[in-house]
């Protein structure tokens with residue numbers, strides 16, 4: 001009887017260590033140590049800071065969206081981070097999107113509606129590459145899920161631009177970033193100086209602040225269900241725990257009939 | 260003992276089609292050894308998991324589009340726009356991992372207590388068929404979201420068939436339905452991914468028929484001889500299974516609600532791109548031991564054969580282990596080789612997660628050697644060399660001894 005339970009415990013312990021060590025070898029990315037930040041929303045019950053999300057959206061809109069799309073999101077999703085329907089309408093209306101064909105068979109431009117997906121900065125990948133030295137700025141809708149330790153990685157990447165070590169020659173159109181795999185990224189530092197945006201709520205727009213805010217926004221963009229998921233999870237697990245305890249008591253009672 | 264049903268309609272139907280009496284016979288009065296421990300609950304849980312996979316899978320299939328230009332997008336739509344779509348997908352995605360955890364424990368249980376031995380050989384072999392079908396189903400399912408790992412995993416694994424002499428290349432082209440993993444591949448994978456779980460369901464049915472012929476084995480590995488050795492399935496084991504379902508669902512829900520992508524790979528959130536190869540192509544965790552065996556062998560064909568052999572050898576396990584004693588509890592030497600076998604599987608898994616470089620190559624070769632030696636050398640030898648401890652006369656007798664083995 002001892003051996004199976006010993007093996008079970010062993011299995012659990014090694015499974016845990018296996019997965020943690022395995023993630024650290026999945027890709028050379030993680031050979032570079034990514035510093036861990038405090039994120040209120042990554043904890044078991046954590047929720048997003050609405051103000052940070054909205055500031056992050058502003059950074060995204062004013063800086064990143066020149067090159068990156070967030071094509072999985074629609075304007076209407078912004079109501080989930082505290083924008084009013086009116087605000088969303090006017091945000092959407094700032095973009096012109098192509099619609100059609102109309103009754104004459106022509107494509108036409110119109111102001112975007114809340115139900116539209118966010119407008120992409122480039123018509124297609126080729127256009128995006130042509131405008132970025134041949135590099136493709138990836139869609140950012142899922143970016144924090146699409147990189148190991150994605151949330152900390154994104155933040156680190158945004159503040160990770162440095163002067164290259166003297167023995168490394170960075171070719172034209174490439175920039176030295178300590179956290180990018182291989183260190184040579186084709187994206188120029190998107191947040192090169194403080195005050196790039198001016199926050200309406202008076203928060204000082206330091207580089208770290210902007211990086212933190214836009215990371216919060218993109219973490220939400222990748223997992224818009226996160227707050228509700230955790231909330232529901234607490235209820236489900238609470239219910240299951242009570243149920244399991246009752247079932248255990250019932251089991252004890254029924255088995256007590258056996259002598 | 261035949262039952263008399265109170266409800267007249269039930270009685271009327273049962274007289275013409277005795278489905279209610281069979282259910283009563285197989286799920287109520289069905290005699291089960293009274294001394295089963297909690298390791299015997301994993302089969303029931305695996306069955307539950309199969310049902311959960313089928314139900315969530317059908318719902319996913321209602322929203323999923325098996326086309327290379329739309330598959331990734333359609334999965335994201337499920338996550339964002341379908342009501343509660345994210346739960347359905349996270350259940351299905353983590354469910355595959357849970358399924359394998361349950362089945363691996365279930366298999367190890369059988370190996371330790373000698374459940375594969377006569378007269379349960381067919382039961383065991385059907386189990387191996389299920390395991391094999393699960394592997395295929397999960398591999399194919401992982402391709403459907405059409406992320407980077409989907410695409411490259413499919414490419415690497417289907418390419419293995421090219422190692423077959425003469426016809427290898429043709430087989431690969433035939434599997435792909437073209438000259439690379441592409442839309443025809445995705446389309447047929449979807450069709451098969453829908454089909455195979457129902458094949459599994461059928462084999463599970465046969466598995467249960469075979470089980471009910473002689474009933475469960477038990478931790479002592481001796482047959483039920485007297486009426487006191489067994490208890491009826493209902494209510495004793497129904498309530499015990501219900502309790503473990505609760506425990507299991509708590510474990511499962513932790514992943515669904517609080518860490519849904521922990522067991523997955525971030526690269527699969529990048530849409531498939533045939534022009535960009537990921538730095539490391541790794542399969543899902545449950546394939547890692549087999550992946551390690553594949554890569555431990557320098558020749559491609561050899562690796563493929565050994566990987567297949569690692570599963571195939573389970574089929575003949577009943578004939579490799581000739582020891583008359585089933586339960587490892589009474590086998591002083593077997594116990595330790597078995598423990599080492601389990602640890603060895605984890606070592607293989609660890610090697611599978613790492614690039615085949617440096618000392619990982621050596622470790623995975625040693626571990627592969629032990630994996631096969633366990634079946635081909637150690638078990639046959641132990642059958643001759645080992646002196647088992649004396650077995651108790653009966654299940655009920657061992658229970659009334661001071662050392663209580665009931666749970």
Ligand code: HEM
Pocket residue numbers: 309312313314315316317318319320323334348351352355358393396397398400401402403404452453455456457459527
């Ligand atoms: C033996 C049971 C099953 C296993 C082990 C299994 C395994 C998997 C796996 C590993 C994935 C990839 C999950 C991801 O990364 O997103 C998947 C996806 C999928 N499965 Fe299954 N599956 C099973 C049964 C079914 C059934 C019965 C259906 C439908 C009738 C189904 C429909 C789908 C669909 C549509 C997807 C793609 C959507 C998605 O990726 O979430 N599955 N399956």
